[in-house]
Structure formats: C-alpha cells, structure tokens
Amino acid sequence: MKYKSQKVAYWFFALSMLLLSLQLIYGFIMGFAHIGYDNLHDIIPFNTARAVHTNLLVVWLLSGFMGAAYYIIPEEAENELVSVKWAYIQLISLAIVGVIAIVGYHFNYWEGRKFLEIPRPLDWLVVLNVLTFLGLILATLFRGKKKTTTSLVLTMGLVFAALLYLPGMIWFDNQTMDSFFRWWVVHLWVEGVWELIMGGILAFLLIKLTGVDREVIEKWLYVIVGLTFISGILGTGHHYYFIGTPKYWLIIGGIFSAMEPLAFLGMALFAVAMYRKGEKKHPNKIALMWTLGTAILSFVGAGLLGLAHTLPQVNLWTHGTLVTAMHGHLAFWGAYGMIVLAIISYTMPNLTGRKLYDSSKGLLAFWLSNIGMIGMTTAFAAAGVAQVYLNRIMGLDFGDSQNEIQVHFIILILCATLFTIGIAMFIIEFIKYGRPNNETLNNH
Amino acid sequence: MLSKSQARTFFLGGTVLSFLVFLGLSWHSLSKEVPKQTHEENLTPEVVRGKHLWDSNNCMGCHTIFGEGAYYAPELTKVVERRGDEYIKAVLKSPIPWSPRGRKMVAYNFSDTEVNDLLAFLKWTGGVDLNGFPPKPKYKTSINN
Known part of the structure; x- marks a missing residue:
C-alpha cells in the first residue's frame, strides 16, 4: 500500500462481503421454493426474495467496484484520496440506502422493474451517493501526478455507469418504453460500461501481478474496451426483439450481440498472454488465480452462454425462461463477482500486512465456489432447456412443466451448497486478514 | 504493429460511432414505430x-x-x-x-x-x-x- 487513504477500500470490501452472504441466503429461499418448500411465503414471498437476491448482487458488486476504485485511483494517480472523511460518509450512506431498500422489499415498497426495484424517491439518494463517490475519485485523479490509461478507463466506466442510471428513473405509461429505457441501464451497464470497470481493474491487476510493461497492457485494454462498445452498444438490440419494438432490432441485435463474445475472448486471451509473457512471479498466487479465472469464466459465462441464446431464432423460444437464469448466473459470477474477489485477494495482504497468499483455505475457496457455480449453471441449463421443450414447444401448461423439471432444482441446491462453502471460506480468510493498518505503507 | 494511440482511436471512434447509430435507431423506434406497435x-x-x-x-x-x-x-x-x-x-x-x-x-x-x-x-x-x-x-x- 502506498497511500494511507487506500485503507478506505477495506470497508467497501467488507460491506461487499456482508451483502454477498445475504444474497446467498435469499438464493436458497428461491431454490427451495422451486422444489415446493416455500414455507416462508407469508414473510418472504418469491418476488421479495427475487428482488432482494438481484439487488444485493448489484450493490455488493458496486461496493466492490467502489472499493477497487478507492484502492487503485490513489495508487495510479500518485495522490492521497482528497477526503477520507467523505469516503466514509459515502460508504455509510450507501449501506443505509441499501438497507432501507432491502427492508422495503419485504413491505411491498418497490417498483417491479427487474433489477431496478429501488423506488424512485430512494433513487435520488443513490444519485447523491454516487455523485459523492465520483467527486472524490475525479478530484483525486485530476489533482494527482499521473493520469494512466488504467485509471482513466476505470473512471470512465464509473462515470458512464452513473450517467446511465438516469434513463431508468424516467416514468413511462407505456410498458414498452419503460422496458426500452430500463435496458439502457441494465444492458449498457453489464454489457458495456461495467466491462470498462472490469477491464480497468483487470489491467491494474495484470500490471501488478505479471510485471508486463504497462504500455503493452494498456494498449490491449483499449482494443478490448473498444470491442466491448462496438458490439455491446448495438447489442442492446437483443433486448428489443420481442417487447413491442420494430423488427430491425432482430437483425441489428442479432449481429452485434453475436459479436459480444469477442470482447470477452479478447479479455481471456489478453490475461493469459500477459501471464505467460510476465517474468515477475508475484507471490500472491491466489490473486493471480482469481484474475485469470475471471478473464476465462467471463468468456464462458457472459460470452459463450450469452451467444447460446442471443440469436433471434433461438431467443424466440428461450426468451423469458430459465435459460436466461443459466446465462445470468455464470455471466455475473465470471465477469463481475470474480473480478471483485480478485481485487480483494490482491489488496488484502497490502492493506493488512498479513501474507496469507498460499493458504489451503484460499485455494479451496477458489475451487469450491467455481465448481459450485459451474454446477449451478449446468442445473439451470438442464431445467431451462427442458422448460423450453415442454412448455414452449410441446405446449404443456407452465405449472406442469415446472413440476416436471423440479429435480434440476435439487441439483441446483446441492451445487449452491458447494458454492456457499467456497464463499464462506473466502470470507473466513477475509476476516482472518484483520484490519488494515499503516505499518504496510510502501511495503510491497 | 498497432500502436497505443491507434488503439485509443479505435476505442473512441468505435464508441462514438456505435452510440450515434444506437441513438438514431432508438429515436426512430420510439418516435415512429413503438406508438403504432403498442397501440x-x-x-x-x-x-x-x-x-x-x-x-x-x-x-x-x-x-x-x-x-x-x-x-x-x-x-x-x-x-x-x-x-x-x-x-x-x-x-x-x-x-x-x-x-x-x-x-x-x-x-x-x-x-x-x-x-x-x-x-x-x-x-x-x-x-x-x-x-x-x-x-x-x-x-x-x-x-x-
């Protein structure tokens, strides 16, 4: 750690881990509901569990990204964070807004707009919070000595993510318009600007872990984020196939979203190539595993599994089925969950001075969570494909087809248990690292 | 071989171009087609x-x-x-x-x-x-x- 203020990152990571744990609990509630055990229906009906599960995901990832930015930007810009106090205010307000939203979902206080269930009055608090965050990051960056490509790409991703939140706050009477702009937030986040954030964090990690020349890494970073936007922006069209929008989106969405895996393929090839090229062998192997893991699994989960149902001829049958859940789980985990765990694994020894690089628990956390998540994805795939054939193609009633595929949810729960054990081990390691301290300044 | 500034031009140019096409198509969809398709x-x-x-x-x-x-x-x-x-x-x-x-x-x-x-x-x-x-x-x- 080079700057005292980087310690702020720790608390964002801690919040992130707390929310991740809660997310898993609500995931299990839904898994059990699918096999007939919806005993909590009166307190936590499925739609509550679902909104909490997905919103916690978004907030733990955002908290992780913010932590990453608070660590990376001072180091890249060579400048202390402009105000540590405001960073803590931002952290606490983020936690408070999150808690109000999550509690509200249990009392029918929400807006049923997938992923954007936060009611609009609370949206304004989110906006304030994010403005504070961006103000701190931008001021630190522009008052700093250096403006590296890595820090600019990361910051650009964060600024665009904030701007793109706004279209989701407009009220429309027409469901089609509502959905049209909801995807400006959701799609352009996860298949656009979040990839910039991921790319920025990935480049930072590769520079630190492989020792490859910054110029080489950052050049490829531009190519990758270029591919991301060229495919991803018009790739939004794959959400406009069947919502009441014109037919030309079938062609545009089909072509451009079929190109989306290229950006993720680029990311995977880039990470592996830099690893092989690198002469420096950083002792933090666990961080390296998460870094290479995120690059490769994001290609599989976001890239390939997305491609599997993105063409309109296929999507006509799979749209709105569990096939989407299959893709969603591995995509979010591979691309965004793992990059947050990668930056946490890299920064913790630097923040706390404890070098738990090679612990068997850390390795087990990596393997169990990944094997668990790949198993869950397979269970969703089996359930989703069976649902498409039974319900959509054969015309079996929805409820009957769901009862036929129940067995896959038992497998899902078993794999989710494996995943949870992995995550629990990661969190135990996180706790074992202890608190950040100043002893580690300039100590790596 | 591709230089860093060429890579940056590819990124910025590609992004701006894609976004402009996207905005144009969105405008066309929402102002001309969606009102008809959604009655x-x-x-x-x-x-x-x-x-x-x-x-x-x-x-x-x-x-x-x-x-x-x-x-x-x-x-x-x-x-x-x-x-x-x-x-x-x-x-x-x-x-x-x-x-x-x-x-x-x-x-x-x-x-x-x-x-x-x-x-x-x-x-x-x-x-x-x-x-x-x-x-x-x-x-x-x-x-x-």
Missing part, C-alpha cells in the same frame, strides 16, 4: 393505473410480461386470451394464496376497480405487436388449455 391510442387511464399496480406490487418478481421478469410463474402477455376474464378476476381477488399447481401467489385481495385496471393493462399487453412472441407451441397437448 398507444389504447393507453387508457385504466391501463396506466393497471401498469402502476403491476409495478408497485412487483408482479415481475415472479411472472414475465413480454418475456421479461422472473421465471417462477407464467408469462402473462397473452393471458387474457388464454384464460379469459373471469379466471383472472378470481386470481386477483383471491383472499387466500392462489396455488393451482403447488406454487403460491401472494393473496392480493384486490378491489373491483384494481382488478379492472389490471385486467385492462393485461389486455393492452396482449394487443402489442411483439414480433411473434410468445410463439405458438408446435404441438398441442391435451393438457394445455
């Missing part, structure tokens, strides 16, 4: 109130509409055509959780006005031109109704 003239106050009820109760947290939402409960885009008014009214008014094949729906116990609003909203969604979604099953089983 905006049919967006009566009942439909709008129905949409608000749909939102404020997070129906999308279990069901899908236009294929969007959660996968726990049936797609509702053409539900009026499939089930008829009376069945839907019974579901929405039910004082106990509706649970036809094991899965429970929240007992909303909606009032008559609310039921009519939601029904108007669902009827409106059924009339939207969705480019062939949801597709008709290729085989009709006897169980389907």
